[in-house]
Amino acid sequence: MASSSFTIRQLFEMDACTNCRLCADVCPAACAAANGELSAVYRLKGLKRNLQARAGRLQKLMGRKPLSDADLNHYAETVFRCTLCSNCEEVCPLGIRLKELWLSLREDLVQESAYPSKIDMIRANLAKSRNVFGEDNAERGEWVEDMRKPPEDLYVRPRAEVVYITGCVSAYFPLAQKIPIALAEVMAASGVDFTLLGQAEWCCGFPLLGAGLMEMFEEFRAQNLAAVNAKGARSVVFACPSCYQMWREYYRAGLELLSAPEFLLRLVREGRTPLQDLPLTVAYHDPCDLGRGARVFDEPRELLRAIPGVRLVELPHSRERCTCCGGGGNLEMVDPDLAAKIAKAKIGEVLATGAQAVATSCQQCVRTMTSHVKRNKIALEVLDIVQLVRRALAPSSSQASR
Numbered sequence: 448m449a450s451s452s453f454t455i456r457q458l459f460e461m462d463a464c465t466n467c468r469l470c471a472d473v474c475p476a477a478c479a480a481a482n483g484e485l486s487a488v489y490r491l492k493g494l495k496r497n498l499q500a501r502a503g504r505l506q507k508l509m510g511r512k513p514l515s516d517a518d519l520n521h522y523a524e525t526v527f528r529c530t531l532c533s534n535c536e537e538v539c540p541l542g543i544r545l546k547e548l549w550l551s552l553r554e555d556l557v558q559e560s561a562y563p564s565k566i567d568m569i570r571a572n573l574a575k576s577r578n579v580f581g582e583d584n585a586e587r588g589e590w591v592e593d594m595r596k597p598p599e600d601l602y603v604r605p606r607a608e609v610v611y612i613t614g615c616v617s618a619y620f621p622l623a624q625k626i627p628i629a630l631a632e633v634m635a636a637s638g639v640d641f642t643l644l645g646q647a648e649w650c651c652g653f654p655l656l657g658a659g660l661m662e663m664f665e666e667f668r669a670q671n672l673a674a675v676n677a678k679g680a681r682s683v684v685f686a687c688p689s690c691y692q693m694w695r696e697y698y699r700a701g702l703e704l705l706s707a708p709e710f711l712l713r714l715v716r717e718g719r720t721p722l723q724d725l726p727l728t729v730a731y732h733d734p735c736d737l738g739r740g741a742r743v744f745d746e747p748r749e750l751l752r753a754i755p756g757v758r759l760v761e762l763p764h765s766r767e768r769c770t771c772c773g774g775g776g777n778l779e780m781v782d783p784d785l786a787a788k789i790a791k792a793k794i795g796e797v798l799a800t801g802a803q804a805v806a807t808s809c810q811q812c813v814r815t816m817t818s819h820v821k822r823n824k825i826a827l828e829v830l831d832i833v834q835l836v837r838r839a840l841a842p843s844s845s846q847a848s849r
């Protein structure tokens with residue numbers, strides 16, 4: 448491990464940990480796996496131990512042996528079995544920026560060639576196909592053809608006020624494609640001047656961040672920024688909170704960036720999206736990147752309350768303390784069984800509220816929770832808030848999209 452991967456602040460933060468273990472109690476990975484090695488406190492101790500073991504002079508003074516490859520690889524396995532949900536950071540009484548630390552640590556381990564083999568697949572898919580699944584990037588906008596009445600231009604227009612960034616999961620997973628279809632229908636019905644980027648959209652770079660491969664990111668950033676700027680757009684809308692977070696934190700775009708709930712709430716407030724009665728008891732699940740990441744907690748709730756007939760119930764852990772669905776941090780690729788266990792705990796919380804449906808604002812959360820519900824034949828509807836809005840569109844507005 449190379450200490451150069453960490454900032455001075457991070458080195459101080461490692462030392463500041465008081466071992467209170469609050470982070471371990473809220474870690475969805477450690478709890479679901481019943482394995483304390485996956486918790487933040489264990490990871491920090493391992494990190495300090497590893498850095499010390501590599502510091503030659505200190506090592507001699509303390510009589511420590513360098514880490515064996517087996518030890519380092521075992522440690523790396525635990526580091527990548529984390530959803531990057533940042534629940535640990537939320538509860539840390541010392542305010543240690545743990546998520547940032549996990550990202551630096553992943554980058555460091557990749558440089559040391561100690562990482563799960565799936566990381567190579569992520570690297571290869573993104574280098575070759577520009578999307579994380581290795582699909583043909585020219586097919587990124589094919590979901591438009593599944594709309595009831597797709598426009599001839601398939602929503603790829605030379606110029607528009609708003610660019611809608613679809614994200615890889617929504618573009619390629621049939622289950623998740625319902626989300627962009629719903630959002631495009633709502634925007635069309637509300638008279639929004641919007642465009643997609645089509646194959647000019649590349650992955651936002653979020654999987655690179657989680658895989659410790661940020662040295663590849665600049666090319667992706669430059670491509671996406673150039674594609675958006677070429678449209679002359681003023682605003683960029685995201686139904687994927689991970690794309691939204693990447694743009695907010697790493698793109699320096701100089702444009703208005705809006706998550707789908709923020710954008711839709713604005714349309715509803717402006718009276719452009721009239722909604723009709725939709726009787727349904729709904730629990731709202733805060734996606735980690737939209738909630739703890741971007742601190743967007745109120746807008747999705749306001750949007751749900753704006754739908755007549757919808758009764759919003761809160762989960763036992765909600766807002767800042769909402770538990771992860773299991774779908775973050777590339778965990779589904781690295782350890783699908785652990786991701787499924789975390790999803791099981793999540794759905795257990797939802798069922799305890801008696802809700803008929805769980806709504807969220809993330810394609811990946813929808814996928815993860817739906818997989819568990821379907822596999823276990825649970826009578827619970829899982830959907831994105833965008834789909835709920837589409838369902839509640841008043842007939843006069845939905846006519847506009849046909």
Ligand code: SF4
Nearest residue numbers: 474529530532533535
């Ligand atoms: S980011 Fe989430 S999964 Fe990772 S260590 Fe922290 S609490 Fe656990």
Ligand code: SF4
Nearest residue numbers: 464465467468470539
């Ligand atoms: S919550 Fe913070 S101080 Fe407490 S053990 Fe975890 S990292 Fe250390």
